[in-house]
Amino acid sequence: MAITNITTLADTKYLKLYNAEYINKNGKPRNWTIASRKDLDTLKNNYFNAAEDNIDAVIIVATYVDKATYVDKATHATEDKLVVIKQFRIPLNDYVYEIPAGLIDPGEDFETTVKRELKEETGLDLIQIDYNKTKSKAYISTGMTDESAALVYCTCLGEISKAYLEPDEDIEIMLLSKQEAKNLITSKEKIDIKALLAIQNFIG
Numbered sequence: 001m002a003i004t005n006i007t008t009l010a011d012t013k014y015l016k017l018y019n020a021e022y023i024n025k026n027g028k029p030r031n032w033t034i035a036s037r038k039d040l041d042t043l044k045n046n047y048f049n050a051a052e053d054n055i056d057a058v059i060i061v062a063t064y065v066d067k068a069t070y071v072d073k074a075t076h077a078t079e080d081k082l083v084v085i086k087q088f089r090i091p092l093n094d095y096v097y098e099i100p101a102g103l104i105d106p107g108e109d110f111e112t113t114v115k116r117e118l119k120e121e122t123g124l125d126l127i128q129i130d131y132n133k134t135k136s137k138a139y140i141s142t143g144m145t146d147e148s149a150a151l152v153y154c155t156c157l158g159e160i161s162k163a164y165l166e167p168d169e170d171i172e173i174m175l176l177s178k179q180e181a182k183n184l185i186t187s188k189e190k191i192d193i194k195a196l197l198a199i200q201n202f203i204g
Contacts, residue, residue: 001025003047008040009033014103018043035145037103043146055137057149058113060100061198064175065127065155081175082202083122083156084184084195088170095170096190099198101149110136110150118154122173123161129154151194178203 003022010017018034036043037056045051062083088095102117104110115126133153140147160173176184181199185191 055148057103059149059151061153062156086172098192099195120164124156125158127155
């Protein structure tokens with residue numbers, strides 16, 4: 001199977017919609033609608049010239065490690081917290097639990113984007129990226145989009161702040177213990193699947 005042609009259906013600042021013509025495994029011509037962050041020339045170059053498919057975004061699994069602040073009341077032991085956000089999302093017309101994430105700006109590497117997005121969405125400062133756990137490229141929803149992201153595990157500290165949010169960002173920031181995280185994923189709250197998997201990994 002292979003794409004033979006691609007044309008634009010819609011072109012907006014952050015998202016494009018394309019019609020892909022392809023031949024299926026039985027030799028029949030078919031069409032598929034693709035959502036992408038990339039412009040048409042970039043997409044054609046990726047599909048037809050085997051150009052490198054650069055990642056579009058970062059997904060940030062951030063652990064807050066201020067040991068002096070967070071002590072488990074039952075055991076009196078220090079514990080790390082998972083950074084989780086609750087954000088209003090237009091397609092849902094509702095709030096949904098997520099982990100911090102954002103698009104890579106032109107000229108940025110994913111490490112720079114992680115530092116910037118973590119600060120913008122939460123006010124927290126990046127300490128260190130765990131490259132042993134980080135995946136530099138993974139795909140989001142391949143039946144609909146070519147969007148890919150770096151899944152970045154890191155530690156952070158600092159003070160939570162909404163001062164850096166953009167006008168269209170309506171975000172509540174929280175630092176969850178393992179028990180609080182477990183309570184969230186067993187509730188009926190709306191949750192992004194990436195946040196769900198990050199929480200499951202966090203609570204073990």
